[in-house]
Amino acid sequence: MASFRNIAVLGGTGHVGRPIVKALIDAGFNVTVVTRSLGSNQSEISDATFVTSDYTYESLVKIFTGQEAVVSAVAAGPPIAAQKVMVDAAIQAGVKRFIPSEYGSSSIDQPLEDFKKLMAPKTELIGYLREKSQLHPQFTWTCLSGGALLDMGIPNGVWGFSLSDRTATIFDTGEARFDSTTIPAMTRSVVSVLQKPADSGNKYLQIRSFTVSQSEILAALEDITQSKWSVSYVDAENLRQEGWKLLAGGNPKEGIENIVRGALFQADFLVTRNGKY
Numbered sequence: 001m002a003s004f005r006n007i008a009v010l011g012g013t014g015h016v017g018r019p020i021v022k023a024l025i026d027a028g029f030n031v032t033v034v035t036r037s038l039g040s041n042q043s044e045i046s047d048a049t050f051v052t053s054d055y056t057y058e059s060l061v062k063i064f065t066g067q068e069a070v071v072s073a074v075a076a077g078p079p080i081a082a083q084k085v086m087v088d089a090a091i092q093a094g095v096k097r098f099i100p101s102e103y104g105s106s107s108i109d110q111p112l113e114d115f116k117k118l119m120a121p122k123t124e125l126i127g128y129l130r131e132k133s134q135l136h137p138q139f140t141w142t143c144l145s146g147g148a149l150l151d152m153g154i155p156n157g158v159w160g161f162s163l164s165d166r167t168a169t170i171f172d173t174g175e176a177r178f179d180s181t182t183i184p185a186m187t188r189s190v191v192s193v194l195q196k197p198a199d200s201g202n203k204y205l206q207i208r209s210f211t212v213s214q215s216e217i218l219a220a221l222e223d224i225t226q227s228k229w230s231v232s233y234v235d236a237e238n239l240r241q242e243g244w245k246l247l248a249g250g251n252p253k254e255g256i257e258n259i260v261r262g263a264l265f266q267a268d269f270l271v272t273r274n275g276k277y
């Protein structure tokens with residue numbers, strides 16, 4: 001199977017979607033960004049074609065016609081389940097490959113109960129993709145899981161480090177190790193899948209840049225900045241429980257962030273490439 005040329009990206013204006021769109025354009029693909037409204041974060045990716053969609057089946061079939069692959073980077077939460085309509089429309093339009101919005105910790109064979117619960121819609125979508133690709137053999141999918149996207153979370157403090165004031169929040173001992181992927185490694189993987197689609201059809205691929213602990217990140221940051229950072233400590237289990245309360249109370253963003261950090265940083269989350277823990 002030769003490299004695809006025409007790629008539609010949903011969620012291409014988001015945190016993960018923007019660098020994916022940029023990498024696809026740099027690699028020479030014709031990129032169409034499917035957005036709910038024009039104007040959102042378009043400036044950095046002006047070389048792409050932008051089209052609007054309300055995510056209805058009819059609108060998506062029309063947009064996907066002529067596209068060989070669809071890459072989804074839609075936000076976590078309700079848009080994950082909305083991808084089923086995108087899959088149906090892609091099949092109807094003759095799209096050959098669908099990459100769903102994953103890019104995080106594995107949503108299959110997940111060892112952490114908290115993550116399993118949070119990722120249930122992603123896991124369900126993979127079941128849907130498997131079912132549909134069996135019914136329509138010309139339609140294939142690839143999932144990319146990368147653990148924590150470290151360089152994305154560091155600037156906004158998600159992983160406990162604030163570059164602007166050189167402070168670190170360490171969860172428990174800071175020694176728990178977790179799998180991590182950089183944004184450039186993740187975007188290179190998307191590009192590779194679309195350049196050599198034959199190798200990755202109907203596969204869940206787990207990519208990793210490195211496995212690291214908060215203590216190691218802090219040591220690296222102190223080394224790079226040539227300064228001693230101010231450190232405070234947080235109980236990961238309390239954070240995890242607080243996260244579930246926030247989620248139940250209607251604050252998904254902070255709730256999910258706290259659950260992820262609380263669960264990840266108290267587990268020794270050393271995930272090997274063959275899926276054994």
Ligand SMILES: NC(=O)c1ccc[n+]([C@@H]2O[C@H](COP(=O)([O-])OP(=O)(O)OC[C@H]3O[C@@H](n4cnc5c(N)ncnc54)[C@H](OP(=O)(O)O)[C@@H]3O)[C@@H](O)[C@H]2O)c1
Binds near residue numbers: 011012076102146152
């Ligand atoms: N491993 C990690 O550390 C990590 C970190 C962050 C994200 N992720 C994963 O990467 C994927 C994308 O996450 P993200 O943080 O990049 O998402 P995001 O920036 O919050 O949103 C991505 C895009 O989704 C579209 N969207 C569609 N329906 C939406 C809705 N109801 N509410 C909000 N946005 C909606 C928006 O595009 P338009 O406005 O153009 O329609 C938005 O720009 C998710 O699967 C997430 O779990 C992983």
